[in-house]
Amino acid sequence: xxxxxxxxxxxxxxxxxQDPANLRTPDDGSVDELLExxxxxxxxxxxxxxxxxxxxxxRLVELGIVAAGGHSEAxxxxxxxxxxxxxxxxxxxxSGQSTTFRRGPYRVPxxxxxxxxxxxxxxxxxxxxxxxxxxxxxxAHRAFGVERLCVVSDATPGAGLAxxxxxxxxxxxxxxxxxxxxxxDGSAFAGSSTLLDGMLKVLTDEVGLPLHEVVxxxxxxxxxxxxxxxxxxxLEAGKDADLAxxxxxxxxxxTVIAGRTAWSEDGTGVAx
Numbered sequence: 001x002x003x004x005x006x007x008x009x010x011x012x013x014x015x016x017x018q019d020p021a022n023l024r025t026p027d028d029g030s031v032d033e034l035l036e037x038x039x040x041x042x043x044x045x046x047x048x049x050x051x052x053x054x055x056x057x058x059r060l061v062e063l064g065i066v067a068a069g070g071h072s073e074a075x076x077x078x079x080x081x082x083x084x085x086x087x088x089x090x091x092x093x094x095s096g097q098s099t100t101f102r103r104g105p106y107r108v109p110x111x112x113x114x115x116x117x118x119x120x121x122x123x124x125x126x127x128x129x130x131x132x133x134x135x136x137x138x139x140a141h142r143a144f145g146v147e148r149l150c151v152v153s154d155a156t157p158g159a160g161l162a163x164x165x166x167x168x169x170x171x172x173x174x175x176x177x178x179x180x181x182x183x184x185d186g187s188a189f190a191g192s193s194t195l196l197d198g199m200l201k202v203l204t205d206e207v208g209l210p211l212h213e214v215v216x217x218x219x220x221x222x223x224x225x226x227x228x229x230x231x232x233x234x235l236e237a238g239k240d241a242d243l244a245x246x247x248x249x250x251x252x253x254x255t256v257i258a259g260r261t262a263w264s265e266d267g268t269g270v271a272x
Contacts, residue, residue, distance in 0.1 A: 003040055035059065047070070071096035075108050079115075127207075164176065254269075
């Protein structure tokens, strides 16, 4: 389905656990090198305020790649300018996003408030119960609705590892602590260690959202955001038979790919 290239065009102040040595700006000539791989890229996220961001958004849209905002210090005006060039999606709300700041006595909305107030942008939430508390998850659901809000794992190599486990990405080292990936000094999260099945439980059990809405936010909505809603994301005649089967307790029981069982909890019926 293609890759989400998260970075390297991020604001240093919102880089989180990203390696600061790898940060770039879209006007430094590296976009041409990146887009040599446009055929396998489905989404690129970047800070809309950086030099060259407007041109990057336009080029991505022309290539059929989703232009997404994230890890940004942008104001609402800067985001709006990038939207005019085709930016349409916001990655992981609240995580690495600027919020309201002041110019003298005037309040200026950040990229977070602009996202929540938008009637057209789509967005994501990392619903592991660590990145965002239940109150913010409810707020995102109320602001975006199920047709524009996606559940994403933000999983890293720490996914599924126990507390205390170490993992790395590039030259950076991280640790799983309190059920989430973290910088060793605890200063920032480093992706989720929870996969989507666990996030469904958080959204239903802890946040109190209806199951059918949670399933939509983890299936049809993200498929639609990346342009695959006509073939994936819901049970309809003619769509790809790629399915996940869960128990009533939301425990994964079976994975079906192209109509054939690829994995099952009891090991039966698995295609060779």
